[in-house]
Amino acid sequence: MSRPGSGDDGTVTDPEETWDLRLYVTGRSPKCLRAIENLRRACAEHLAGHYSIEIVDLVENPSLGAADQILAVPTVVRKLPAPIRKLVGDLSDTDRLLLGLELRPPEVPRHDR
Amino acid sequence: MSVSAGDVLTALTDAAPGPGLEKAPTGVTGLDQITGGGLPRGRVTLVAGSAGAGKTLLGLEFLVAGAREYGEPGVLVTFEESAAKVTANVRSLGFDLDALQRDGLLAVLAFEVDPGELVATGEFDFEPLFLMLSDAIERVGAKRVVLDTVEVLFGAFGADAIVRGELIRMARWLEGRGVTAIVTGERGDRSLTRHGIEEYVSDCVIALDHRVREEISTRRLRVLKYRGSAHGTNEYPFLISARGFFVLPITSMVLEYPVFEERIPLGIDRLDHMLGGGLFRGSAALVTGSAGTGKTSLGGYLVNAACERGERVLLALYEESPEQVMRNMRSIGLDLQRWVDAGLLRVWAARPSASGLETHLAILARLIDEVAPSVAVLDGVASLSYGASGTEVAGLVDRKFNLLKAAGVTILATALSSGDETSAMPMSSMVDTWLMLRNVEHDGERNRLLYVLKSRGTAHSNQVREFVLTNDGIELVDVYVGAAGVLTGSARLAQQAAERDAEGLQAEGLDRHRRELHRNVVKREADLVAVQDQLDAERAEIDQIDRRERHQMAESEADRVAMAARRWADAAPGSGGER
Numbered sequence A: 001m002s003r004p005g006s007g008d009d010g011t012v013t014d015p016e017e018t019w020d021l022r023l024y025v026t027g028r029s030p031k032c033l034r035a036i037e038n039l040r041r042a043c044a045e046h047l048a049g050h051y052s053i054e055i056v057d058l059v060e061n062p063s064l065g066a067a068d069q070i071l072a073v074p075t076v077v078r079k080l081p082a083p084i085r086k087l088v089g090d091l092s093d094t095d096r097l098l099l100g101l102e103l104r105p106p107e108v109p110r111h112d113r
Numbered sequence B: 001m002s003v004s005a006g007d008v009l010t011a012l013t014d015a016a017p018g019p020g021l022e023k024a025p026t027g028v029t030g031l032d033q034i035t036g037g038g039l040p041r042g043r044v045t046l047v048a049g050s051a052g053a054g055k056t057l058l059g060l061e062f063l064v065a066g067a068r069e070y071g072e073p074g075v076l077v078t079f080e081e082s083a084a085k086v087t088a089n090v091r092s093l094g095f096d097l098d099a100l101q102r103d104g105l106l107a108v109l110a111f112e113v114d115p116g117e118l119v120a121t122g123e124f125d126f127e128p129l130f131l132m133l134s135d136a137i138e139r140v141g142a143k144r145v146v147l148d149t150v151e152v153l154f155g156a157f158g159a160d161a162i163v164r165g166e167l168i169r170m171a172r173w174l175e176g177r178g179v180t181a182i183v184t185g186e187r188g189d190r191s192l193t194r195h196g197i198e199e200y201v202s203d204c205v206i207a208l209d210h211r212v213r214e215e216i217s218t219r220r221l222r223v224l225k226y227r228g229s230a231h232g233t234n235e236y237p238f239l240i241s242a243r244g245f246f247v248l249p250i251t252s253m254v255l256e257y258p259v260f261e262e263r264i265p266l267g268i269d270r271l272d273h274m275l276g277g278g279l280f281r282g283s284a285a286l287v288t289g290s291a292g293t294g295k296t297s298l299g300g301y302l303v304n305a306a307c308e309r310g311e312r313v314l315l316a317l318y319e320e321s322p323e324q325v326m327r328n329m330r331s332i333g334l335d336l337q338r339w340v341d342a343g344l345l346r347v348w349a350a351r352p353s354a355s356g357l358e359t360h361l362a363i364l365a366r367l368i369d370e371v372a373p374s375v376a377v378l379d380g381v382a383s384l385s386y387g388a389s390g391t392e393v394a395g396l397v398d399r400k401f402n403l404l405k406a407a408g409v410t411i412l413a414t415a416l417s418s419g420d421e422t423s424a425m426p427m428s429s430m431v432d433t434w435l436m437l438r439n440v441e442h443d444g445e446r447n448r449l450l451y452v453l454k455s456r457g458t459a460h461s462n463q464v465r466e467f468v469l470t471n472d473g474i475e476l477v478d479v480y481v482g483a484a485g486v487l488t489g490s491a492r493l494a495q496q497a498a499e500r501d502a503e504g505l506q507a508e509g510l511d512r513h514r515r516e517l518h519r520n521v522v523k524r525e526a527d528l529v530a531v532q533d534q535l536d537a538e539r540a541e542i543d544q545i546d547r548r549e550r551h552q553m554a555e556s557e558a559d560r561v562a563m564a565a566r567r568w569a570d571a572a573p574g575s576g577g578e579r
Helices: A030-046 A094-100 B005-015 B055-069 B083-091 B097-102 B127-140 B151-157 B160-176 B269-274 B295-308 B322-331 B337-341 B357-371 B381-385 B390-406 B489-567
Strands: A019-025 A051-057 A075-080 A085-088 B044-049 B074-078 B106-110 B118-120 B144-148 B180-186 B204-213 B216-226 B236-241 B244-247 B284-289 B313-317 B345-349 B375-379 B410-416 B433-442 B445-455 B465-470 B473-478 B480-482 B485-487
Touching: A019 A030, A030 A051, A030 A094, A085 A094, A094 B118, B044 B055, B044 B160, B055 B074, B055 B083, B055 B097, B055 B106, B055 B144, B055 B180, B055 B204, B055 B244, B074 B083, B074 B127, B083 B097, B083 B106, B097 B106, B106 B127, B118 B151, B127 B160, B151 B160, B151 B180, B160 B180, B236 B357, B244 B357, B269 B465, B269 B473, B284 B295, B284 B390, B295 B313, B295 B322, B295 B337, B295 B375, B295 B410, B295 B433, B295 B473, B313 B322, B313 B357, B322 B345, B337 B345, B345 B357, B357 B390, B381 B410, B390 B410, B445 B489
Parallel strands: A019 A051, A085 B118, B044 B180, B044 B204, B074 B106, B074 B144, B144 B180, B284 B410, B284 B433, B313 B345, B313 B375, B375 B410
Antiparallel strands: A019 A075, A075 A085, B204 B216, B216 B236, B236 B244, B433 B445, B445 B465, B465 B473, B480 B485
C-alpha cells in the first residue's frame, strides 16, 4: 500500500484521515512543555496536515481528565483513529512515541499489516 | 490460663495510647482495640495483603465508619474497579456508597487503569490525581482518604522509580493536608508488598493474611508496625461476614470478668442441689464424657431452664445438626423448638471442618454480638480439633470462654473425652465447674455416672450420682457404694430390693417389740389406777379412824366435866385436871 503524505518510511496516513490527539498537561511545568514540543515536532514530521492537537490544562479543571481516566501528566490520548491509545510522559523517547501512536509500523513483523 | 508478662503488658499498653498521638477510629470491631484507638491520625497507613484478603473492605469500613459515626467524610480512590462496581460489591455488606455520596460524606474517584493501554515515554507525574483528590477532599471536607490499590500503578506505568517517587510525594502531601489515609498494597513474594512501598509510605502497617491449612482457611490480621504507639503484635483472626469486617476482640489477656452471686439452675433438681443451687451466672461449666453419656442432654436442660426464665440463649453445635438435636431432646421430654420460635433460642451449627479455628471463634464473637445471650451452650467443642493440634484447640476454647465470660455469659461446654478424666482437655483451669459423665460397665450393662469434679466457689457435693435418661428427662439417682464398688443400673435396683427386704425384716421385729411395750404400758397404766384406788381407800379409812377417835375423846371429856361438876370438884373448870 502506498499512500500520499509525508511518509517515506511507510507511515500509514490516509489523506482523508485526521489524527485527533489530545494532550493533557498541568500548567506550564517543564515536563509538559517538553511534551508539547515533542508531540508537535513528531506530528509535523509524520502527519503533516492530517492532525489536530488539543491541549487540555487540568489545573483549571481537573475533572476534564476524568473522561479519559487521566492519572498522570503529560498524557497524550489518540482519540482517532481508533483504537484509543495513551502515552504517558514527556515524549522524549521518539521511538516509543512513534510506536505508541502507531505513526510508524512496528519494525519486527515483516509481512503485511 | 497462662498469661505471660508480655501479654499483660500488651493488654495494658493497648488500652493506653501514648500521649500526643491522636488516633482515628476505624469502626472495625476489634481493630481499634488492637491499635489502641485506631489508625494514626493525619498519617498514612499501609494495608497489605494478597488478592481477596479484604484490603478494600477494610478501607471502605474505615471510610463508612468515618462518615457515619465520627463525622469525618472521606474520599475513595480506586485504581482497580469502576465506581459502580465498588458500590455494588459493598452493597451486600450494608454499605450504601451512593447514599453517602448524595449526602456529601463520600467522594469516589475511580480509575480503571489498563496496563495494556498505556505507554510510558519519559518523565511524568501524578499531578492530575493530586488535583482531583484535592478537589474531592475540599468538596466533601474529607478527613479520610483511601487509595486502593496503589500497586496497580506500578504495573500500569511500568516506570517504577517514577511511580514510587510520586507515591512518596502523595503520602507526604496527604499528611500535609492532615487527612488520615489508608493505602492498600498487594502482597509480594518476598516483601510485604510487591513493590516495597511499606519501606517509605507509612507510619503504620497492617498485614492481612488468608491462610489455608489442612484445607481450612483462616483470615488473620496483624499490625506489623505502628510508629509511636504500642500495639498488639499477635496475629488476630478476622471475619468478613454479611455485616462487614470483624476482627476478633481478642484474647483480652486481662482476667477481668463481671462476677455474679446469682445461681443459674440447670433444671435438674438434684444436680442443682449438688452444685449448691446451680451454676454461678457468668461462670463456665464443662461437661466431659465419653460417647453417649448424655452430655448434650445436660446442655439441653440448661437451655430449657434458661429459656423458661425468659433469657436469651445461644446453642452452638459442632457435632450434630440442629434438627437432630431437637429430635433427641424431644425424646427426653425437652421441647427446644418452641424457644426457637419464641425468639429466645438461637441455634447455630457448623461442621468443625467448615472453617479454621479462628473463624469459628470470630463467628462465635459475632453471634454473641447479635444474640446477646445470657447463657451459651457449646456442644462438642473437642470436635474442633479437626486438623488442629490439642494446644490449638485448647487455645481456641480458652479464647471462646474468655469472650463469653467477658460478655457475662454463662457457659456450658460439652466435650468428648476418651475415658481418662484428667486428660480430657487441657482446659480445666478455664472452667469454673467441671462435670464428668462416665460409663461404667458392670454385669453386662453400661450405666452413666455423674461426678462433680470441680466447682469453684461452691461447697459442692463429692457424691457420685447415677445419671438416668428417661422419657421424662434426666434423673439423678443415688448410687450404692459398697465393698463391691459403685453399684448402678440393675445392680443398684437389686441392691435397692435387697435393702428393702432387709428393712422389712427389721421393721417387723421393731413392730413386735413396740406392740409388746404398748401392751405393757396399757397394763401398767391399769395397775397404776388400781394402786391409786387402793391408796385413796386406805387414806379415807385413816381419816375416818382419826375422826372417830377425836369424837370419842371429846365425849369422854364432856362426861368427865359433867361428873366433876356433880362432885363439886375444886378445880376450875377447863383448867385441866387430872387426865
